[in-house]
Each structure stands twice: as structure tokens, then as C-alpha cells.
Amino acid sequence: MAIAAQPQMPRVWRAESKPHKFCPGCGHGIVLKALGEAVDALGIQERTIFGCDIGCSLLSWDFFNLDTIQTHHGRTTPVLVGIKRARPELVVVSYMGDGGAYAIGAQHLVSSASRNDLVTIIVVNNTVYAMTGGQMAPTTLPGQKTETTPYGRDVELTGRPMLGPELVAAIAPPGAYVARGSVANVVQLKNYIQKGLENQIQGRGIAFIEALSSCPTNWRTNAAETWRFLEKEMSAYFPVGELRTPEEKPAARLREVPAHGPKP
Amino acid sequence: MSVAFKPITTENGKGIFHLFPALCKGCGLCIEKCPVDTIGWARQLGAFGTPVVEPGHGKPCIACKKCQLVCPDAAIWIERRNGQGRTDALTAAPQAPGNEK
Numbered sequence: 001m002a003i004a005a006q007p008q009m010p011r012v013w014r015a016e017s018k019p020h021k022f023c024p025g026c027g028h029g030i031v032l033k034a035l036g037e038a039v040d041a042l043g044i045q046e047r048t049i050f051g052c053d054i055g056c057s058l059l060s061w062d063f064f065n066l067d068t069i070q071t072h073h074g075r076t077t078p079v080l081v082g083i084k085r086a087r088p089e090l091v092v093v094s095y096m097g098d099g100g101a102y103a104i105g106a107q108h109l110v111s112s113a114s115r116n117d118l119v120t121i122i123v124v125n126n127t128v129y130a131m132t133g134g135q136m137a138p139t140t141l142p143g144q145k146t147e148t149t150p151y152g153r154d155v156e157l158t159g160r161p162m163l164g165p166e167l168v169a170a171i172a173p174p175g176a177y178v179a180r181g182s183v184a185n186v187v188q189l190k191n192y193i194q195k196g197l198e199n200q201i202q203g204r205g206i207a208f209i210e211a212l213s214s215c216p217t218n219w220r221t222n223a224a225e226t227w228r229f230l231e232k233e234m235s236a237y238f239p240v241g242e243l244r245t246p247e248e249k250p251a252a253r254l255r256e257v258p259a260h261g262p263k264p
Numbered sequence: 265m266s267v268a269f270k271p272i273t274t275e276n277g278k279g280i281f282h283l284f285p286a287l288c289k290g291c292g293l294c295i296e297k298c299p300v301d302t303i304g305w306a307r308q309l310g311a312f313g314t315p316v317v318e319p320g321h322g323k324p325c326i327a328c329k330k331c332q333l334v335c336p337d338a339a340i341w342i343e344r345r346n347g348q349g350r351t352d353a354l355t356a357a358p359q360a361p362g363n364e365k
């Protein structure tokens with residue numbers, strides 16, 4: 001008898017934990033599919049460590065057949081940088097939400113970027129604190145209604161949405177890879193993540209990929225509205241594309257800093 | 265894979281549409297992305313007791329695999345009718361040199 005058709009999950013996915021714990025239509029599943037395909041393509045399953053943050057990202061604690069650690073808001077990055085320093089042959093992935101990465105644990109992102117740490121960071125931007133019920137996050141769009149902005153986000157009062165990749169691109173030394181993808185273009189997102197993993201493997205510097213993602217539960221959207229918000233409103237504010245590649249000439253964007261620091 | 269999922273298999277147009285009800289959460293993201301609007305709600309229920317999806321509600325399937333690509337739960341596998349659909353990669357990315365297991 002022929003073997004019945006089976007789901008085409010990335011090989012590194014842990015089939016026993018599927019269906020996974022994310023809500024229907026959640027973008028986390030699509031980002032983790034792109035990450036899984038990238039790990040498969042590079043053949044690095046045996047030496048990849050996956051770290052997830054607090055927030056809905058932690059629902060991935062048993063998602064992969066990878067050694068996995070879950071840490072506190074934004075601390076995922078320094079924890080994985082520590083693992084990388086102790087075991088440089090490993091490939092470390094720091095998987096966080098926008099709230100964990102840009103608000104509650106932002107200092108760790110800034111420090112890692114300025115040190116050009118060898119870590120691949122993936123931030124899932126769903127414009128809200130999803131796990132705690134959809135409160136305003138640093139990434140909430142102007143006018144967007146959330147649990148804590150029932151009349152829409154007032155930028156006069158709460159500032160403008162945070163641009164994470166732009167921030168990392170501005171401070172990271174040469175060798176960094178920085179990009180923003182979207183779950184609306186899974187193949188492109190997978191390529192960005194794969195380049196980010198290669199950047200770490202080649203020892204060039206930090207890799208930072210933001211993924212525009214969906215949270216239908218807190219957005220209270222049906223499938224059509226979910227795609228519209230992601231592809232029209234979010235993509236208009238958060239441009240998708242590569243911001244830094246390790247091959248670029250740094251002079252155009254960055255002041256050259258001598259390796260031994262400024263002269264006294 | 266040590267666990268097995270049972271498919272509902274429907275032939276439509278250029279594609280063989282395998283849907284795994286134990287994985288489908290009825291989010292509808294695939295319905296919105298199908299360029300020929302062939303995907304619609306089915307009678308069977310999925311992982312959360314909501315309807316799963318099936319082809320046959322619009323023009324014939326062109327086997328573009330968009331639905332498979334966007335499904336967050338890997339609940340769809342589109343096999344091309346000429347039998348060349350058995351690939352588990354989003355893109356046919358070659359093994360990177362030096363990283364062979």
C-alpha cells in the first residue's frame with residue numbers, strides 16, 4: 001500500500017507537538033515555518049539552539065527538534081550570546097515579540113547591536129502585546145485601537161511606532177545583516193532568515209530580522225481584514241526589505257571607528 | 265515522522281489538494297490567498313471543531329501552492345497532478361557548501 005500523503009512540515013519541526021499552540025491564523029506559525037525551512041536548507045539542525053522570549057513566542061518551547069531555552073523579556077538575546085561565547089560552533093537563534101524586544105528588554109538589543117554579537121535575532125512584530133490581551137506596544141500604529149488605546153493610539157501622547165530594524169541598522173558596526181520581512185511573503189522571509197543564519201555562521205556580525213506578523217485574536221480581524229491590515233497598513237509604515245548587508249561599504253552609512261577606539 | 269496525519273484528498277484542476285483536518289484550525293488565511301477562489305469551507309471539522317477547507321468553490325486549481333505557503337499550521341499540501349509536487353521546501357534551496365550533515 002502506498003504511504004498516505006503527509007504534511008510538508010520543515011524537517012526540523014517537531015511533528016509530535018503539532019497542531020502547535022498558536023491561535024488560528026497566527027503569524028508566529030508562518031515565521032517559524034520560514035525559520036524551519038532556513039535551518040533545513042543550511043543543514044544546521046544538529047548545532048542550532050533556539051531561544052524564545054516571554055510573550056506568545058514562548059508557545060514555541062516544544063516547536064522544533066532543537067535544544068530550546070525560554071527566558072525573560074528581551075533577555076533571550078544575551079542568554080543566547082552567552083551560549084555562543086561558550087560554544088562558538090553552535091548557531092543561536094533569539095526569537096522574540098515586539099514588546100519584549102523593543103520595550104521591556106530593549107537595552108539588550110541595543111547592547112548586542114553595538115557589540116555586533118554573533119546571534120541571529122528574529123522579532124515578530126504584531127503591533128501589540130499579544131499574550132497579555134492586546135495592549136498597546138511600541139509598534140502599535142498611529143490611530144490603531146488596542147485594549148489600552150480604545151480611541152486609537154495618540155502619537156502626541158505616546159510617541160510614534162518604533163522602527164526596530166532601522167534602529168539596529170543605525171548602530172551596528174560593519175558586518176551586520178538587518179532586514180524586515182513579512183508573513184505575506186514567506187519565500188522572501190525565509191531567504192532573509194537564511195542570510196541571517198549564514199551571517200552568524202561566517203562570523204561577520206549580528207543578524208537582525210523583523211517579521212511583520214498577524215494576531216487575528218487581538219486585532220479581532222477575520223482572514224480578509226487580517227491580510228488587509230498586514231499588507232496595507234503595517235507594510236506602509238514598516239517598509240519591507242534589507243537594510244544592512246555585510247558586503248556593503250560602511251562609509252556611506254557609518255563613521256569608520258578604529259578597532260582600538262578613538263585616539264586619546 | 266513518528267506521528268501520522270490523515271489527509272482528505274481532493275483532486276481539482278492541476279492540483280491534488282491534501283488537507284489534514286487534525287492540523288487545520290479554520291483560520292481562512294488560505295481562502296483569501298487563492299488566486300482562483302477555489303478554496304471554501306468544507307463540512308468536516310478540524311483541530312478546534314471549526315470547518316476545514318476544500319477546493320471546488322471557484323475556478324479550477326492552478327497548483328500555485330500559495331495556500332500551502334501561507335498556512336501557519338502546514339495543514340495543506342498541494343501535489344501537482346503531473347506528480348512533481350513532492351517537495352518539502354519553500355524554495356528549492358541547495359545545501360550550502362560546507363554545511364552538509
Ligand SMILES: Cc1ncc(C[n+]2csc(CCOP(=O)(O)OP(=O)(O)O)c2C)c(N)n1
Nearest residue numbers: 054055056057097098099100128129130131
Ligand atoms: C517585566 C515584565 N513585564 C510584563 C510582563 C507581562 N507580559 C507577559 S507577555 C507580555 C507581552 C509580550 O508582547 P510581545 O513581546 O509583543 O509578544 P507577543 O505576545 O505579541 O508575541 C507582557 C507585557 C512580564 N512577563 N514581565
Ligand code: SF4
Nearest residue numbers: 022023026056130215
Ligand atoms: S494571541 Fe495573537 S500572537 Fe498570540 S498566539 Fe494568538 S494570534 Fe498569535
Ligand code: SF4
Nearest residue numbers: 298325326328329331
Ligand atoms: S494551489 Fe493555488 S490555485 Fe490551488 S487551491 Fe492553492 S492557492 Fe488555490
Ligand code: SF4
Nearest residue numbers: 288289291292294335
Ligand atoms: S490556512 Fe491552514 S489552518 Fe487556516 S483554514 Fe487554511 S488550511 Fe486551515
Ligand SMILES: [Mg+2]
Nearest residue numbers: 097098128130
Ligand atoms: Mg507583540
